[in-house]
Amino acid sequence: MDPRRQSRTVIDPKVRQVGFFAPPDRSQSVPLPQSSTSPPLSDLSPSGNSLSPVMIPPPRTLPPPNRLSSPLNRFSGDSVNAVPVGSYNPSPSVGDFFEEKSVRSPDRRRSGGGGGSGKFASSLPAGGFEMPPEVKPKSLTTVSVVSKLQGNVTDVDEKVGEQSGESQDVNSKQPLKEKTSKAERRALQEAQRAAKAAAKAGGNAVANTKTGKANSVQKKDNASSIAPAEKRVVDHKDKDRKKDVPHPRMQFDDATRVEKAKKRAVVKQTEVRNRVELFRHLPQFEHKTKLPHLEINFFGLNSVHPAVYKVGLRYLAGDISGGNARCIAMLQAFQESIMDYSTPPERALNRDLTAKINSYVSFLIECRPLSISMGNAIKFVKSRIANLPLTLSESEVKATLLSEISTFINEKIILADKVIVRHAVMKVSDGDVLLTYGSSSAVEMILLHSHELGKRFRVVIVDSRPKLEGRLLLRRLVGKGISCTYVHINAISYIMHEVTRVFLGASSVLANGTVYSRVGTACVAMVANACGVPVIVCCEAYKFHERVQLDSICCNELGDPDAISKVHGREEVNYLKDIADNESLQLLNLTYDLTPSDYVSMIITDYGMIPPTSVPVIVREFRKEHIWSG
């Protein structure tokens, strides 16, 4: 059984289980033993795995304290050679081959799409962006095989397949061994290495295995030369990473977990006093205490690159909003940080960089929960880092990454928007009354472009508290000379009778066709549907997500509750001012809601105009094409 793959399949559920359970550490520790009991199964029938993420929430077996304390205990006990990855793993056998692997090739774990996913996927921000496991490995291997046969590039994915066989060996060789001593393990590794080298020398394997092994051996040699140091580093790193990355879908209704998360948080988080009962599973921190605290701590934050720090502050202050803007800002900050990056001595670039990115991401999460688009982009960046050919020098690597990120921004966001605009403009005709809600960058571009084309239409901008983003859009459109009508969302039934089309933006489109978007979108779509007005959702395909969700409660983001009690620009409305502390009053500031797919007539994406039922198809194709292939 391939430990890496195994770990991924194990982790996958956690990542995908977004809204349900799965706190960070638990699923890491819990499912492992389960899969170690039947490793080949998950390996042989990958399709079976795809079920597990959705169907089986990881059992709540282990109490949290065990987990956190275990690495420490192990560490002190085993001293230098402490089990790095598997250290928090209850089952020794699993811990064993984990350790063995990491010693052998430290960069393995981040290799391949799935390589590091055991760890890295867990740190994935918005959670669940991973492909269903059955698709990943297969397509991966095939693709990589082809490329390798031609180009003799070190392909890391390759090793996934190769290693699976190898580690199965390991597994069978020492089934459920009790805690092995350091020496024993070392011996075992040596033996394995020798065996592999022999196999390689024999050269009997298929081309791909051959090259794969060559790589691995080569790497192994490197690794073994610096093995002890490396191990220590890894160990630290693991601990760091565990500390740094709060799980994207952390359970905030679990008090102990929240306490722990708070301890490691960079941003000071004070919980809101009167939390809404229904939303205890989501973070509800006081907004206003964050910013000053961060400002004070500016010089204390060594772990965060200034560019990332700046972006985080702007998220926090609300300067950047909207899925695309936030995503681009984040990617550019990453670019800057990559530019300034240099691999510390005794560390591997891939791993260290990924750890860095992880710590940035966790910082950004503390500033504001990630949007799905950002989650997808982060996933992309990480997969690119993981897929870096090892032969490249640091400067080359940096150049490659920078250009790839730029390409992502250009192709997936900017170009995609252009394609969407081109499609959507066809749906605007003279005399139309177009309604839009809030402020969506894609919709704005559509309106502006249609106006440039000389189409005569009127725009109805629907807005809602507390953000009133529509005002900004209104100002921009009126500035361009487009005739606009501005209403509040309550008046939607009144205004809908004169509307001919509804254009909506989206934060994400989920695999069941529901549209995850700014709160209020569902109301607009519902009224439009009731009045027989077509609803057109404009969303770039990189924002699509394979998750499914039925209500807006399981997974959402809570804004600043004080924004509810204070009405901007209306001083006479301050009834709630003096009773805001009353414990029977709760203020709920939802950020997103979910529009059922039957309200949506059409989704315009960069792949064309599709019905909401076709979203899962796009999701699958998109993943195959862009995230996981070389």
Add this chain to the structure above:
Amino acid sequence: MPDTHALVTDFLNKLKKRKIEGSKATAKLTAELLRSVISQQRLPNTNQAGALIHAIKAIGDQLTAANPVEVAVGNIVRRVLHIIREEDVSLTTASIGGLSLQGLSDDDEDDDNPLVSAAAAAAAARTTLRPPSLQTLLEDIPPHSAAAAAAALHHSSSSAGDSEDKTKSTDKNSRSRKLKHNVIEAVNELIQDIATCHELIAEQAVEHIHHNEVILTLGSSGTVIEFLCAAKEKKRSFRVFVAEGAPRYQGHTLAKELVARGLQTTVITDSAVFAMISRVNMVIVGAHAVMANGGVIAPVGLNMVALAAQRHAVPFVVLAGIHKLCPLYPHNPEVLLNELKSPSELLDFGEMSDCMDFGSGTGSPLLHVVNPAFDYVPPKLVSLFITDTGGHNPSYMYRLIADYYSADDLVLQQRPTS
């Protein structure tokens, strides 16, 4: 009657300037105004009811024109008209009864059987007071004969009055005072009803709210506050989601009231209604007016809430006092029965003034701000009406309304001929 005139103009001005808020206050003031008008009205000797009705209609016309959206005014005017008719008929039947008794005893000029005429009068009274309904159709008196009977009755009563007038003028005087007196008594009762309707509705609260109920409401209405507070006072524990009801933010006042009583209250934005409604057991809202078809003119935003409630099969309950029942049917309710409020509630003029350059361009302004006050909720979206007489289906409202209004008064505007 200069002082009533002054009163009426004063009230008209208040209505025009929208100084009076809330249909309950408006209804009460209207009823009080009409009461003083009636008490000061000098009545002719003949056809007093007609004269009174004419006077009230004239005033009612002005009042409804002053604020056509506030249907409570028209409702109260119609109620008062109905009261006058009712009192008139009951007086007439009583007098006919007395007359026929008289005729039996000492007069023999009338060859009709007086008992028959009394019966006809009673039937006519029923038919005139009631719009055509299934019950009237099923009764043995066909409409034609009923109308004929009514005409005959009118004729006989007036002729009787004439004949009586010559002989017993003192009795006549007492009768005119009696009509006025009765009408004023009845209007007083109406005012009383309006004052107590909230309590009557609130009394039913515990029948509709169960333990741990989650209730959603949007904006605020006096009825809803009393309803929820009554349930709380009776030790029922439940939670309330309050959508704030922009741009007036009355939800904030409601939340304040509820929090002061110790109810678990969550304030949400209006846009979060759809997200939250799936976790709500019942929507309870107030209404501005209830139309005869069971549709509701409600504060803006409620149609959205009603649609969301229907989507999630959440009962949508409307609380309405009887003064909100309107005998009219809504035609194009979004436009005709609505009112656009000041745009300043949505947009600060100073904030947007820089992009409103009216000097250039085609002349028509680029920016419109629409701020309607009301929404129309069609009857199919309403699960239940709770009025002070109990709970009713939307389909039953026409019948309830028929009890309170006379079919002759549906149109208040007087034709130029009459």
